[in-house]
Amino acid sequence: MKKTVLAKPTKEIMQKAKELILSGEVVAMPTETVYGLSANAFDDEAIKKIFIAKGRPQDNPLIVHISSMEQLEKIAYVTPLAKKLAENLWPGPLTMVLKKKDCISEVVSGGLDTVGVRMPNHPVALELIETCGVPLPAPSANISGKPSPTKATHVLDDFDGKIDLIIDGGECEVGVESTVISIQEEHGDNNGEMLERITILRPGAITANDLLEYCDRVYVGNGVLNKLDENVKVQSPGMKYKHYAPNAQVIMLDGNFKEFCDYVYKNADENTGVLVFENEESMFEDIEYVYTYGKEDDSLSQANKLFDVLRQIDKNEKVNKIFARMPKKQGVGLAVYNRLLRACGFKIEKLKNPYIVGLTGQTGSGKSTVCKALRDRGVAIIDCDKISREVINKAEVLEKLADYFGTGIMYADGTLNRRELAILAFSEEENLIFLNSVMYPQITKVVKEQIKQLKENGENIIILDAPTLFESKANVLCDKTIAVIADKEVRLERIVKRDNITKQEGKIRMKAQHTNDFYTDRCDLVIENDGDLQSLEQKAVRVIDSIKQEIQEKAQI
Ligand code: TXA
Ligand code: MG
Numbered sequence: 001m002k003k004t005v006l007a008k009p010t011k012e013i014m015q016k017a018k019e020l021i022l023s024g025e026v027v028a029m030p031t032e033t034v035y036g037l038s039a040n041a042f043d044d045e046a047i048k049k050i051f052i053a054k055g056r057p058q059d060n061p062l063i064v065h066i067s068s069m070e071q072l073e074k075i076a077y078v079t080p081l082a083k084k085l086a087e088n089l090w091p092g093p094l095t096m097v098l099k100k101k102d103c104i105s106e107v108v109s110g111g112l113d114t115v116g117v118r119m120p121n122h123p124v125a126l127e128l129i130e131t132c133g134v135p136l137p138a139p140s141a142n143i144s145g146k147p148s149p150t151k152a153t154h155v156l157d158d159f160d161g162k163i164d165l166i167i168d169g170g171e172c173e174v175g176v177e178s179t180v181i182s183i184q185e186e187h188g189d190n191n192g193e194m195l196e197r198i199t200i201l202r203p204g205a206i207t208a209n210d211l212l213e214y215c216d217r218v219y220v221g222n223g224v225l226n227k228l229d230e231n232v233k234v235q236s237p238g239m240k241y242k243h244y245a246p247n248a249q250v251i252m253l254d255g256n257f258k259e260f261c262d263y264v265y266k267n268a269d270e271n272t273g274v275l276v277f278e279n280e281e282s283m284f285e286d287i288e289y290v291y292t293y294g295k296e297d298d299s300l301s302q303a304n305k306l307f308d309v310l311r312q313i314d315k316n317e318k319v320n321k322i323f324a325r326m327p328k329k330q331g332v333g334l335a336v337y338n339r340l341l342r343a344c345g346f347k348i349e350k351l352k353n354p355y356i357v358g359l360t361g362q363t364g365s366g367k368s369t370v371c372k373a374l375r376d377r378g379v380a381i382i383d384c385d386k387i388s389r390e391v392i393n394k395a396e397v398l399e400k401l402a403d404y405f406g407t408g409i410m411y412a413d414g415t416l417n418r419r420e421l422a423i424l425a426f427s428e429e430e431n432l433i434f435l436n437s438v439m440y441p442q443i444t445k446v447v448k449e450q451i452k453q454l455k456e457n458g459e460n461i462i463i464l465d466a467p468t469l470f471e472s473k474a475n476v477l478c479d480k481t482i483a484v485i486a487d488k489e490v491r492l493e494r495i496v497k498r499d500n501i502t503k504q505e506g507k508i509r510m511k512a513q514h515t516n517d518f519y520t521d522r523c524d525l526v527i528e529n530d531g532d533l534q535s536l537e538q539k540a541v542r543v544i545d546s547i548k549q550e551i552q553e554k555a556q557i
Helices: 011-022 044-054 069-075 080-089 123-132 152-159 208-212 257-267 299-315 333-343 367-376 384-391 395-405 418-427 429-456 488-499 503-511 516-522 533-556
Strands: 005-007 027-029 036-038 063-065 094-099 114-118 165-167 179-187 194-202 217-220 249-254 272-276 289-292 321-325 348-350 355-360 380-383 461-465 480-486 525-529
Touching (some): 005 152, 011 123, 027 123, 027 152, 069 114, 080 194, 152 165, 152 299, 194 208, 208 217, 249 333, 257 272, 257 321, 289 299, 355 367, 367 380, 380 384, 384 461, 395 429, 418 503, 429 461, 480 533, 488 503
Parallel strands (some): 005 165, 094 179, 194 217, 249 321, 249 348, 272 289, 355 480, 380 461
Antiparallel strands (some): 094 114
């Protein structure tokens, strides 16, 4: 057990830090992002002490901190874009992954042939690197998996008795770790000009927009917003490990403040806490554990507070679940979201329900034309006719129908003779009622499953294309209902052509259908089809645009 000293960076303390590092020990130093656990880059035994103290997997490489461009050239191959970035954005919260030179051992690089390098923008860190005269690899000074330290006391919490010295440089200015990037420089196909591209492996305070000033394109690595499969080879090993999670389970709620409050009131118990934005606390007087992390519209302030508050939550043994407000993902917000997502173990609850528009009308009215026009514009459609065709082939459904209508509705191979069933079903009202009583519950079940899936995919508007919207009572699922109607003659002509049936069969089907009034009385909106398909499509698009606007206006309130 060591005696850990936590002290301000006086002359004596900086001298002591230098002696410790040059004699192969580990020292915690402040940087503008988070505190780092530093040691001599060229002393493998010292570097191993960092891995042991943190409990860090050996394949997770360290970021090497430097204080001059000479040091950069000494440890890595510097490409033209890397040079440009270094000159413009260093010292600062940017780590570049570059091809390493031999002086950087595999202990530092985690076995990779690259090295992450950064020049921190903190006077204490820069002075320490300079006085030691060697680059200092320094991972964040936390036990692996815990939130990174933004105060010297956080480091003490994790490493008391394990390291000799923590230099106290006050609270870290940024609060989340540096942006880690890889650089791709290739000759393009056309005139061989140099394409300069950057991939963000870990987002931080240097944003995609900041980087775009110096290159053609910036990509966001696939580990930034998504959970990576354990076995996948990743560009940045750190992205695959569990991170930042406090003991309590954190769940990010994706919705506006009102939706957040409603959800919390319905789902919180006495061991539940909330993590909200500043000035929102007063809405949670009934909740005992209320934590905040910065202002809603100020991502930097969120970055600043997040790790500290996650550490506070970790210390509270009474709270076992935390509902957290979701940060914006723009700019520095992407870094905040990325860290909170990991603290949540990727658990997000979507609160926003998609807006569901029921679309109905008689057969031949032009409903399919409307749907196609909307689908072409990217609107999600649930096709109840299609679901019905799938459901009707289920063994349990076929059995019930054959019991009632007789085996004449089946072909010899046991499959359904749809035409025969249609003739029987439409010939008497009672038959149609029976058919529907078998089909509707089955269809509704599938519709609900599809809505859930589309919600998870992030759709915020869904068209429920349902010829029997009201008969099946699926209208109760809808926020708005729309009818497509057309005159009898228009409809008859369309269905005879479409289904290749006689006029007589067409008339029988139409007789079983409702009048236009049935729809105009029940629906919120009506689209009339006068036979001109182009104008029908235009009407459909106008209606959906007005619904989109309505949704947007509601969201702003
Ligand atoms: O702001 C920061 O970067 C802080 C302060 C102390 O400078 N340091 C820090 O280090 O966050 P650490 O070790 O906690 O995180 C380093 C991240 C890890 O995700 C690691 O996998 C990635 O950078 N990394 C380091 N070297 C790499 C390399 N050669 N290739 C790909 N990723 C690398
Ligand atoms: Mg770390």
